[in-house]
Amino acid sequence: MIQLTIVRIEGYGPWTVTLGSDREAQLQMLQAKIYHDVQRLFSAKDGIVFFNRFDEYFAITNGLDAEDHREIQRELAKTYKDLSMSMAIGAGKTAFEANLDAYRARKEDNMLDGRARIFGNVHGADVAQIMHIDVDSSTKVGDRLSPYEVTALVIKIYSRLSEEFLKHNSLAFFLGGDNVMVISNGMTKEQADEAIKKVTAGIDIKLNCGIGIGRTGRRAAEAATKALDTIRDMRKEGKIQTIYEIRCP
Numbered sequence: 001m002i003q004l005t006i007v008r009i010e011g012y013g014p015w016t017v018t019l020g021s022d023r024e025a026q027l028q029m030l031q032a033k034i035y036h037d038v039q040r041l042f043s044a045k046d047g048i049v050f051f052n053r054f055d056e057y058f059a060i061t062n063g064l065d066a067e068d069h070r071e072i073q074r075e076l077a078k079t080y081k082d083l084s085m086s087m088a089i090g091a092g093k094t095a096f097e098a099n100l101d102a103y104r105a106r107k108e109d110n111m112l113d114g115r116a117r118i119f120g121n122v123h124g125a126d127v128a129q130i131m132h133i134d135v136d137s138s139t140k141v142g143d144r145l146s147p148y149e150v151t152a153l154v155i156k157i158y159s160r161l162s163e164e165f166l167k168h169n170s171l172a173f174f175l176g177g178d179n180v181m182v183i184s185n186g187m188t189k190e191q192a193d194e195a196i197k198k199v200t201a202g203i204d205i206k207l208n209c210g211i212g213i214g215r216t217g218r219r220a221a222e223a224a225t226k227a228l229d230t231i232r233d234m235r236k237e238g239k240i241q242t243i244y245e246i247r248c249p
């Protein structure tokens with residue numbers, strides 16, 4: 001079981017308009033700062049945050065209880081006095097199911113803490129599985145494609161990954177560069193291999209995939225990145241393997 005918390009800035013659209021038309025640079029600076037703070041606060045509690053959109057974030061919150069969430073809400077409220085943030089907590093066997101559970105809690109107004117604007121329930125979630133997917137030798141792709149063409153290719157790969165992995169109830173998030181992380185509870189290595197093959201069919205690109213399994217989001221992400229780095233280390237020794245899994249003890 002995995003627990004996800006969806007953090008959202010409430011009433012953000014109407015609020016942005018109050019800044020006037022010369023607002024975009026200000027909003028970009030604010031959004032970068034909010035993301036920084038949300039990531040800092042959850043990672044200090046062994047979570048990890050993915051920005052879904054800049055006004056909404058997905059956090060893996062295995063092991064975080066109501067008080068942990070309230071504490072983070074208090075910190076955010078102190079820093080962002082003009083904005084109101086809400087949280088919806090959900091759990092499930094897969095990330096997509098946890099996302100649905102959180103979505104329903106918000107929709108049905110199932111409040112865990114009305115004052116702190118936290119919806120849903122905390123669960124005894126004990127496992128997170130993350131896949132860290134990265135383009136093999138993307139720097140070399142830069143020799144034949146210009147920077148913007150590389151971006152367009154990475155977006156295409158990300159879009160296909162999100163579509164293929166969603167079929168397995170897994171959620172993919174773009175991290176920057178040529179990196180994507182997928183919250184993939186319930187998916188096997190073989191299913192991942194097959195999904196990745198579909199994504200790269202017809203494109204002259206190879207993807208590597210590190211799989212990490214741990215009790216919390218942060219530990220799973222660490223293991224996934226370690227697994228990806230292991231693929232790179234093996235490659236240096238001439239051993240080509242595109243998927244590798246590390247399970248935290």
Ligand SMILES: Nc1nc2c(ncn2[C@@H]2O[C@H](COP(=O)(O)OP(=O)(O)OP(=O)(O)O)[C@@H](O)[C@H]2O)c(=O)[nH]1
Binds near residue numbers: 178179
């Ligand atoms: N978010 C994130 N970005 C990374 C990470 N590692 C690399 N990047 C980004 O990805 C870009 C490409 O770096 P690499 O993937 O190491 O380069 P590469 O040529 O593809 O080499 P290999 O992946 O080892 O085949 C970098 O410029 C960074 O922007 C990571 O762990 N997390």
Ligand SMILES: [Mg+2]
Binds near residue numbers: 135178
């Ligand atoms: Mg790469």
